[in-house]
Amino acid sequence: TTLTSNGWSAHSGAGTNPIIVSAPDLTYHGYNQSGIGLSAMTSGLTGEDVSKSIGTITTGSVYASFLLNIVSTANNIQDYCIHFSQTSTGFKGKVLVQRDVNDNIQFGISKSNNSTLVIPWTGYNYSLNTTYLVVFKYQFVDGDANDIASLWINPAISGAEPDPTISVSTADTQADATQLTIIALRQSSNTPLCYYDGLRVATTWEELFQSEVAPLITVNENIIPFTTILGIPSEIQSYQLTGTGLSEGILITAESPFEVRAISGDGLWHDTMTVAGSFSGSIDVRFNPSSTGTFNGMITHTSLGADNVTINVEGIASEAPAALEVYPMSLDFSTKVGEVSAPQAITLTPTNLTTPITVVTSGPYTVSGSEGGIFSTEVLVAADYNGQIWVKFTPDSITDYTNSIDFISDTVFEQTTTHSWGLDPINDYATDLFISEYIEGSSNNKALEIFNGMGHPVDLSNYRIELYSNGSSLPSYSITLGGTLADNDVYVIGNAAADPAILAVTDVTSTVTFFNGDDAVALIRVNNGMYSDIFGVIGNDPGTSWNDGGDIYTVEKTLVRMPNVISGITTNPTGTGPSAFTTLFSEWISYPQNTFSYLGTHTFSPGTQIADAPVFSPEGGIQSAPVQISLSSATPGAMIYYTNNGNEPDDSSILYTSAFEVSTTTTIKAITYAPGYTASAVVTQLYTYPVEIADIATLRSQPNDGTVYKLTGEAVITFMQSYRNQKYIQDATAAVLVDDIFTGTFGPGNITTVYNVGDGITGLTGTLTTYGGMLQFTPSLDPGIPTSSGNVVTPEVISISDFLNNFEAYEAELVRINNVSFDVMAGTTFANGLVYTLTDNGMNSLDFRTTFYDVDYIGTEIPLTNLNIVGIPNERNEAGYFTARSITDFTTGVSVPVVTIVQSMGFVDLNWDVIDGATLYRIESSDNPHTGFTLLTTTTSNSWSEFAGTTHRFYRIIAVQE
Numbered sequence: 001t002t003l004t005s006n007g008w009s010a011h012s013g014a015g016t017n018p019i020i021v022s023a024p025d026l027t028y029h030g031y032n033q034s035g036i037g038l039s040a041m042t043s044g045l046t047g048e049d050v051s052k053s054i055g056t057i058t059t060g061s062v063y064a065s066f067l068l069n070i071v072s073t074a075n076n077i078q079d080y081c082i083h084f085s086q087t088s089t090g091f092k093g094k095v096l097v098q099r100d101v102n103d104n105i106q107f108g109i110s111k112s113n114n115s116t117l118v119i120p121w122t123g124y125n126y127s128l129n130t131t132y133l134v135v136f137k138y139q140f141v142d143g144d145a146n147d148i149a150s151l152w153i154n155p156a157i158s159g160a161e162p163d164p165t166i167s168v169s170t171a172d173t174q175a176d177a178t179q180l181t182i183i184a185l186r187q188s189s190n191t192p193l194c195y196y197d198g199l200r201v202a203t204t205w206e207e208l209f210q211s212e213v214a215p216l217i218t219v220n221e222n223i224i225p226f227t228t229i230l231g232i233p234s235e236i237q238s239y240q241l242t243g244t245g246l247s248e249g250i251l252i253t254a255e256s257p258f259e260v261r262a263i264s265g266d267g268l269w270h271d272t273m274t275v276a277g278s279f280s281g282s283i284d285v286r287f288n289p290s291s292t293g294t295f296n297g298m299i300t301h302t303s304l305g306a307d308n309v310t311i312n313v314e315g316i317a318s319e320a321p322a323a324l325e326v327y328p329m330s331l332d333f334s335t336k337v338g339e340v341s342a343p344q345a346i347t348l349t350p351t352n353l354t355t356p357i358t359v360v361t362s363g364p365y366t367v368s369g370s371e372g373g374i375f376s377t378e379v380l381v382a383a384d385y386n387g388q389i390w391v392k393f394t395p396d397s398i399t400d401y402t403n404s405i406d407f408i409s410d411t412v413f414e415q416t417t418t419h420s421w422g423l424d425p426i427n428d429y430a431t432d433l434f435i436s437e438y439i440e441g442s443s444n445n446k447a448l449e450i451f452n453g454m455g456h457p458v459d460l461s462n463y464r465i466e467l468y469s470n471g472s473s474l475p476s477y478s479i480t481l482g483g484t485l486a487d488n489d490v491y492v493i494g495n496a497a498a499d500p501a502i503l504a505v506t507d508v509t510s511t512v513t514f515f516n517g518d519d520a521v522a523l524i525r526v527n528n529g530m531y532s533d534i535f536g537v538i539g540n541d542p543g544t545s546w547n548d549g550g551d552i553y554t555v556e557k558t559l560v561r562m563p564n565v566i567s568g569i570t571t572n573p574t575g576t577g578p579s580a581f582t583t584l585f586s587e588w589i590s591y592p593q594n595t596f597s598y599l600g601t602h603t604f605s606p607g608t609q610i611a612d613a614p615v616f617s618p619e620g621g622i623q624s625a626p627v628q629i630s631l632s633s634a635t636p637g638a639m640i641y642y643t644n645n646g647n648e649p650d651d652s653s654i655l656y657t658s659a660f661e662v663s664t665t666t667t668i669k670a671i672t673y674a675p676g677y678t679a680s681a682v683v684t685q686l687y688t689y690p691v692e693i694a695d696i697a698t699l700r701s702q703p704n705d706g707t708v709y710k711l712t713g714e715a716v717i718t719f720m721q722s723y724r725n726q727k728y729i730q731d732a733t734a735a736v737l738v739d740d741i742f743t744g745t746f747g748p749g750n751i752t753t754v755y756n757v758g759d760g761i762t763g764l765t766g767t768l769t770t771y772g773g774m775l776q777f778t779p780s781l782d783p784g785i786p787t788s789s790g791n792v793v794t795p796e797v798i799s800i801s802d803f804l805n806n807f808e809a810y811e812a813e814l815v816r817i818n819n820v821s822f823d824v825m826a827g828t829t830f831a832n833g834l835v836y837t838l839t840d841n842g843m844n845s846l847d848f849r850t851t852f853y854d855v856d857y858i859g860t861e862i863p864l865t866n867l868n869i870v871g872i873p874n875e876r877n878e879a880g881y882f883t884a885r886s887i888t889d890f891t892t893g894v895s896v897p898v899v900t901i902v903q904s905m906g907f908v909d910l911n912w913d914v915i916d917g918a919t920l921y922r923i924e925s926s927d928n929p930h931t932g933f934t935l936l937t938t939t940t941s942n943s944w945s946e947f948a949g950t951t952h953r954f955y956r957i958i959a960v961q962e
Contacts, residue, residue: 080095092111092138221311230318235286353384358378361391365393423455434568435448442594447492449600450463450523465479492600540580610681614656629662668686670682702768717760735811813873819961830859903948923957933956
């Protein structure tokens with residue numbers, strides 16, 4: 001109901017000044033209601049409040065909405081201005097106001113009369129002399145001191161109730177309201193001077209705004225005159241536009257040369273555009289003149305049934321001043337003494353110049369207007385020359401040079417600085433920085449190494465690294481480097497969570513190391529945006545990785561740039577697919593995953609040949625017997641040195657002369673030396689002899705530190721699925737999950753033999769890992785044909801209590817839990833990857849999860865009867881679950897007994913029908929069933945009695961199937 005000015009009553013001591021006066025017409029978002037016009041006049045008043053009855057409300061919610069315009073506040077302390085009340089006292093849902101020293105306003109809400117408790121505030125986001133739509137609400141909630149008071153400032157006035165701006169409930173511990181009967185306006189010496197209009201009280205949000213809203217267009221703008229240079233659109237200004245009660249869209253027309261766009265629209269600029277009638281948001285305005293001068297225009301807003309609304313706009317356009325833009329602002333060269341460098345370009349962009357541009361420099365730099373033209377220390381080009389000036393560098397001594405390239409026209413003077421190095425003519429150098437090492441290790445073991453072989457220190461602030469993820473042409477992460485990198489030194493960028501061996505040599509950590517084997521990385525010069533080096537192919541996703549079709553991959557490898565490489569890849573390769581990274585084989589040396597020993601230094605031997613790396617025969621791997629190892633190299637005069645203790649080899653290590661035997665787990669590292677060649681890359685091979693384990697229980701107790709184990713006893717498959725080539729196996733001692741996904745670099749798992757449930761496997765070999773808390777066995781070899789078949793594994797019968805209290809003992813084992821039921825709604829069906837609650841007649845519960853995807857019960861209706869369920873305990877994210885293998889794992893459990901209770905001859909007699917399948921019955925009692933039952937006894941009979949003088953008030957009989 002919209003309250004009128006009639007029926008208001010002043011509390012005692014209200015004073016003689018009027019409390020209800022005529023107010024100006026207030027509007028907000030079309031909420032322009034003919035309600036009461038009120039002004040709470042605070043000056044000189046010492047009384048309390050004026051109020052009006054709203055009936056008696058004891059449940060649900062009570063809302064009040066009104067327009068509020070605060071003219072001033074008595075001081076900067078908080079006070080309330082309107083509230084509900086239980087009677088003439090007991091104020092509830094008080095709306096508070098406070099201003100700061102800058103005359104900004106904040107609103108607060110208090111649930112009770114005690115304003116000293118914690119009060120939520122909006123922040124000083126509101127202003128004096130501004131109309132706001134305010135809604136406050138008091139909600140009755142069952143319980144003590146937990147009713148809720150909420151406040152909205154400028155909410156939408158149609159549709160469902162939105163989230164409140166602020167609210168308070170349990171933070172206010174004062175007693176809740178028993179009823180609400182009054183809405184009152186506050187008057188005191190602290191009350192803000194304010195106007196009210198359109199005051200409404202209702203019990204639902206919809207009822208507050210149920211009257212029809214008149215069509216209205218509202219704008220809120222503060223557009224100042226635009227200024228711009230001819231040919232350049234002005235800076236953008238914005239205003240707020242709101243449509244209320246409109247049946248059609250709002251047509252926005254901007255007089256030329258002014259243009260508009262909706263921030264939530266198509267992003268284009270228009271002279272005429274239409275937005276929805278319900279639009280409430282920002283409109284951008286810009287000034288885009290085609291001639292100089294002062295322009296006045298109008299932006300008009302029209303819609304059916306609403307008054308037109310206009311905004312006046314003004315703009316001034318002037319000619320651009322004479323200017324000259326030169327790019328880049330700095331150049332650097334690295335050139336041997338006596339040689340002429342390759343030319344570098346400076347781009348000129350002149351504006352309104354009237355005299356030719358003179359380009360001046362001095363030796364050892366020369367300039368020209370064309371790349372192939374005549375170079376000298378001065379060149380003259382036209383005033384409107386929009387093109388490139390080329391610069392060459394010809395040093396005459398081994399030193400560094402600084403100079404400038406000057407550009408002069410009219411009163412314009414611009415300059416490009418240079419810093420260049422004359423290099424020793426007898427040495428070879430890199431042409432630029434390049435990526436010298438790439439580590440794509442396990443987990444967060446990621447790193448990049450940048451090498452300087454240019455013969456002089458380099459300012460790293462001129463370089464940026466960008467990561468392009470999953471085939472994107474736009475960088476997902478980037479970092480601009482810093483500091484100075486000395487000649488023949490490296491700069492390492494590591495992942496912040498990498499292995500300590502990586503972090504020990506890392507110069508900076510960065511998200512650009514968030515790469516996998518299919519992500520490209522670029523090293524870019526900041527001053528000109530050119531590529532210094534590219535790893536991979538930008539804009540191409542090769543799948544899992546780029547590779548050469550052999551042993552060199554960009555996933556799960558350490559890759560080191562060959563010593564004779566002197567420059568990076570400066571043009572993005574154009575191919576697609578795994579082979580598009582064409583220099584991967586010719587420029588990179590591959591090492592096994594998590595090889596960190598080369599990080600922090602780089603071997604640089606430009607202009608030399610590299611000896612062929614040693615070839616092992618046979619290659620490393622898991623061995624079952626002693627092996628004879630031979631080493632060879634195709635390089636003439638090759639001498640191969642090796643180590644067998646994990647150390648890096650050099651020419652002081654063991655010289656290979658003939659095949660040698662390995663019979664225990666051994667790491668062999670070998671290197672080739674030859675006259676006239678740079679030493680080859682080090683080749684590492686690991687020959688592994690597994691630790692033999694007799695049974696699964698013993699296997700489960702071993703450390704998961706990468707050790708290779710061989711299970712010598714036979715284990716039987718109880719379940720398997722194609723996902724990750726997984727198999728659950730168990731023997732007489734325990735069970736374990738075999739997880740066989742991509743244990744090699746690519747392709748399927750290592751187990752290629754086809755098995756069936758019930759097959760026995762002997763000699764399973766691999767390593768232990770954990771995932772989500774669950775122990776997993778990762779196979780390294782194919783165990784070969786089954787050693788038996790058709791084995792039947794009888795599930796161990798356990799209870800939910802056993803499952804909860806001793807989960808690790810049953811993990812991965814085939815078990816059966818009897819007489820349980822699903823706590824779900826009727827008609828619920830099984831879906832992949834979801835959790836459902838299983839209970840044993842309400843005593844205990846566990847999580848049944850559909851961990852095994854697309855098994856035959858997915859999509860079937862979940863039975864609501866008591867069940868016996870066979871399944872496998874498994875773990876995910878450190879939580880234990882129970883999962884059935886197929887629909888045949890669900891069988892009907894025993895029924896619930898229907899009990900008759902009779903008191904006779906001083907005894908309580910309990911009787912029930914015999915339950916099929918039950919092997920015994922649990923007799924439980926309780927004085928309060930909500931707090932649980934206590935076991936009295938068990939029996940195989942279908943009746944039981946006890947003396948009636950006991951204090952038991954409730955009984956429960958549970959049929960048990962063991």
